[in-house]
Amino acid sequence: MSNALSRDFYARPTLTVARDLLGAILCHRRGDAVLKARIVEVEAYISERDQACHARAGRTARTAVMYGPPGHAYVYLVYGMHEMLNVVTEREGSPAAVLVRGAVRLGGEPLPGPGRLTRALGIDRALDAVDLCSDRLWIEAGGLGRGERIARSPRIGIDYAGSPWVEKPWRLYVEGSVGVSRPRA
DNA sequence: ATCCAGATGGTC
């Protein structure tokens, strides 16, 4: 956990955190081993106004962690089978988070897609609300390589949100990376 | 290339 990003990193505007998360290293301690993957695709979900954000319905048992202090994990299940990992951003009281959608394991194995990524790294709801400034689950500074560019697109799978939320270009990814789930959209 | 169903369960 030595190089874990600090609480201050997460306590910033969600789109800024999302951008800075590209290239960062997601780390999960599994007993003796630490599984690590480089984040290459994320999506921002910002406030109760954002009709794609789970906080649109206000505070509930599930979304409570998004209302808490930044730098915590928000992990939930979708479609009965995929665990989604988000990191809570902004200050306490403003519900927002960044969904981690794609990564590349250190060693090169591509982990495109939010469901795949969590399965490969052994991340599930047991880690919901866990502090990312800890030695269980954390993120280390990474950054982009020379020549790596950030691309933007609308978020995936949120058609129900309606305009203008469906169109918001709040999905950010490293162009051309093998860890990106839908190079096209 | 696009479409679609099936798996599978929490949430509101």
Next chain:
DNA sequence: ACCATCTGGATA
């Protein structure tokens, strides 16, 4: 009754 998904198989 929806879903912040993914896959494999059909169609074209």
